[in-house]
Amino acid sequence: MLNYKRLSKVISHALRHEPEKYGIKLDSNGWAPIQTLIEGIKRQAPVFSAIEIEDITSAIQSSDKVRHEIKSGQIRATYGHSTKKKINKTIEMTGVPDHLFHGTSPDAWAIIKEEGLNPQSRQYVHMSNNAQVARKVGARKSKNPVVLQIDTILARKNSVQFSREKNGVWLSNAIPSFCIKEIAKN
Structure with a gap:
């Protein structure tokens, strides 16, 4: 059985901290092709050498926190980036609590x-x-x-x-x- 908690941590590391180590280039909003992530994880974490997109999806869905999102073949970490490249965030003009x-x-x-x-x-x-x-x-x-x-x-x-x-x-x-x-x- 695949350890989804551990896989989620690897996904976070790849998307939040060292995308270049995994061969990933994040766009200005933090998105990257999910297939590039999968290939990078297979190279960097051999224990996950057989992962597929379904495993990435299951790891994200089984997490207790919303740390990642997938959309149109792309994936990103929702927050917590420590990469040098600044990730643009949508600014809230309304709904901000006092x-x-x-x-x-x-x-x-x-x-x-x-x-x-x-x-x-x-x-x-x-x-x-x-x-x-x-x-x-x-x-x-x-x-x-x-x-x-x-x-x-x-x-x-x-x-x-x-x-x-x-x-x-x-x-x-x-x-x-x-x-x-x-x-x-x-």
Whole structure:
């Protein structure tokens, strides 16, 4: 039986982090031919040397998170890119909540207070519309996570743009520090 969880991780690595290693060239929106992905995975991960498009589809559908999408023979990672090539995201002009949340560590919060919230090694800042989800994300970085609240109204007035992914994750290029505050711990 094929390990779909492991295959999903390989797909993510190929599309989010090192597409060139797999012989993939992403377009400006992060799309690549699915057949090119399959060939690259077969070369780079021999354990998957017999995979077919149905296996890619099954790995994506069995995942607990919406990390990839397939359309017209193309595939892309929906978010989380750390590639040098910037992936264009559709900007949300309506439907942006008044507040978004970001979980982080106390050390990172000390820097964010001064410099604002920046993507770091990713292409975009990742946020949630739910403080509890942000706390869980922050818990990956610290035993005592800090949950930040982003004032999106103020941010938008200062030319910050937001993009919402299908899985509910909100993205932005950067958030100025004056649009961010720490929320009280529950």
